[in-house]
Amino acid sequence: MRWLFSFLALVLLGVAQAKSFSGSRLLVILEEQSEKEKYSALLGDLNDRGYQTTVESPKADKLSLFKHGERAYDHVILLPGKSKGLGPALTANQFLDFMKSEGNVIVALSSSNTIPSSVQSLLLELDIHTPTDKGALVVDHFNYDSVSAADKHDVLLLPFPNPPRRDVRNFFAGEGVLAAPRTVGQVLGNNSPLLAPILRAPSTAYSYSPKEEADIVEDPFATGEQLTIVSSLQSHNSARFTVIGSAEMLQNEWFLADAKLNGKAVKTANREFAKQITEWTFKETGVLKVGKLLHYQNEGQNKKLNTSTAIPENNPTIYRIKEDVAFQVEISEYKSDHLVPFFPASDDTIQLEFSMLSPFHRLNLSPIGQTANSTIFGVSFKTPDQHGIFNFRVNYRRPFLTNIDEKRQVTVRHFAHDEWPRSWQINGAWPWIGGIWVTVGGFVAFVAVWLYSAPTEKSTKKTQ
Amino acid sequence: MRLLHSFVPSLLLSGACIVSAASSWSFEDASISVSGKGSGAGAKDKLSPDTPLAKPVSLGATDTLKILLTTTDGKTAKRPHQAFLTLTDPTSGLHESFVFSVKESGKAKVDLSHKDLPHQFLSSSKPIPASIVIGSFGSSAPYKAKVFDLNIALDPNTPLAVPEKPERYAAQEEIHHIFRAEPRSPPKIISLVFAVAVLGALPVLFGVWATLGANVNHFGKAFGNAPISHALFYGSIVAMEGIFFLYYTSWKLFQVLPAAAVVGLVAFISGSRALSEVQERRLAGLR
């Protein structure tokens, strides 16, 4: 009986582990099926996390990222192979369409294999630049593994990365050393806000081509931290694309290898890093979800933000100018398989824009409360003294987090005819009020005089 | 003899091992000079691999910085794979490396001028630490150390062309709408003075009327002739003004209109009768 229960528990556990926010169908493209053994630990980890993995060669017939117009898989890992062409199912446009349908892609490169032409054009399309020379790789004479690359220095040992900016959450933090053997370095274009480096090369590293620059490097492709080893792109529809410069980082032998960095023996922590990369790219982490969005008229200047459910009239469509308004939004973060409250990085704030054509207000939202699975962010402000059609907009885009763009449209009307202050309340108007009532009083008295006064002509004649 | 023969190679080997184990990259005969355009060779300083230069080196807009050195592996001059001059921006931590062109003999040189530098360095106000990085394959220990500080002297006439900041997703500056100033009333005392002056004109009017001999002597006669009409007529005028007063203080328009219609009707009907009575008195010569 006990084995039945434990078996059931195991099955349920397996079902409960389905983690990705956007689906569990994974396609791994690997040309040499014999190399599948080298990636068995990675694939095993992915299967444990609930992915249904299909391993195909690019040459397989009927391989297609799409089926009946919908994407056939949710995630793709492209591992390097020998051939320069990947076939008609995996052109750059196919990958771009896949991403447009919110599919996530990991592309792994290797310096010993030429980058396929469709991958080259795909990377160029995304403004990720790779060396054009065949066999170019990254070396570092200061941070290399003296066990496996004592002479060639082409196995880099690096610490877990810091986030590219202080206000960005770090999804790739950890203790230990990462091995990057025979990496194809990338250079990210400067103009796109969608690109973010995950793992950068150290400042003493450089990329060179062993065929042409064996003796001395004269014109390196790039040097130092301009080279990225793992780069990422998150498109406007939050589809994620990661380039791993060293496919060998994902192989079994490097998941827990013994290495030596500057004389100190270390063990590589590639397994943890591979887990973090796949978790981020396949939308298990860094996924935000917006819950209830609420705005209401905040009666009274001193009224604190009302976080109870008994809130007066919610989300009205019309406001008046110069009125106190309170705004709240619930944001959750997806963690493993459920939603938890979201907290932005310490230097970062979520902002609300109250804008017509351009923002009249741009205010920082602060956390005012928490529910079981979301944080409530709120702010209160006064509507501008301009009437028109306004939008409440929360436009929160940050590296490594899915995009939030919530808009609610409201009308802001001018004062109604009976909302102005009364004339007697304005002390500047008192003389004119007096003027009117004096005229009225004089008129009433005049009517009485006119109707009932007897002439005194005789008296005037007398004085004459 | 045989012993010596067997000894020497092992000695040599151990010696070589000791030498190769301890060998590290460095440089010697290093000099740095800044020369202006056309002004010929400028100041020349010697660079030491162990201690950085005490004074920072200044690079003007038309100057060229020239560094000459010989790279060495241990004691012998040798060409390394990597020989870089790396500049580090003190504020942002940005690194940029410039490659030495090294001959087989180990003699290396690099030139630097404003056009080679990225704008982040050109706009730096603090001195920029410059390090030399020498490394190669094999087991020789690589070399990396700061050798001097670089000061950028910008040309005061030509402004720096800083490219636009690229778009990045981050929190932007807060905007708080600035409201138009509310129109303000004048000081209360002035308004009070004028209000009192205006109200005071009414008693003055009554005084003038009194001097002119205004009276209500025909009141009795008029009411004797047509009591209801006169009462209603004058009453409805007063009532109308009363309705206006209520409209001013509390009533809404749609309360006023029916009341005003009723009172107006009363005024019309009673007024025609009352005024015909007045006409009688006028035609009788009493007015």
Place this chain on the structure above:
Amino acid sequence: MSNTSAKGASSKSSGGQLDAQKIAQGVWSNYVKKTPQRVKLLDSFMLFLVAVGALQFLYCLIVGNFPFNAFLAGFSATVGQFVLTASLRMQTNPENKTEFQSISHERAFADFVFGSLILHFFCINFIN
């Protein structure tokens, strides 16, 4: 001849001011004597309205016209009432009897009351 004309001329220039004063006095005494009492009552009411209007206008000049609707309401109350009273004076002045034969004094007075009430309503509505 020339002496008297010269004298007359000099008396005119030196008495020019005196003449103006005399004319004004003449006008005033003529007014007091000739105008019926009822018309004088009307005229004093109109003078009162002018004074109140001038006071309000002076106040506006000093402090500005905030609130503008209040200024318009107050000022036009006095001005409008003045106009209505002036038209009542025209129609009931015994000297104009020949021109307003078809309109009886009472009819003029009824028009006056009607117009005044509408004016008052408008001004009270406008000043809020």
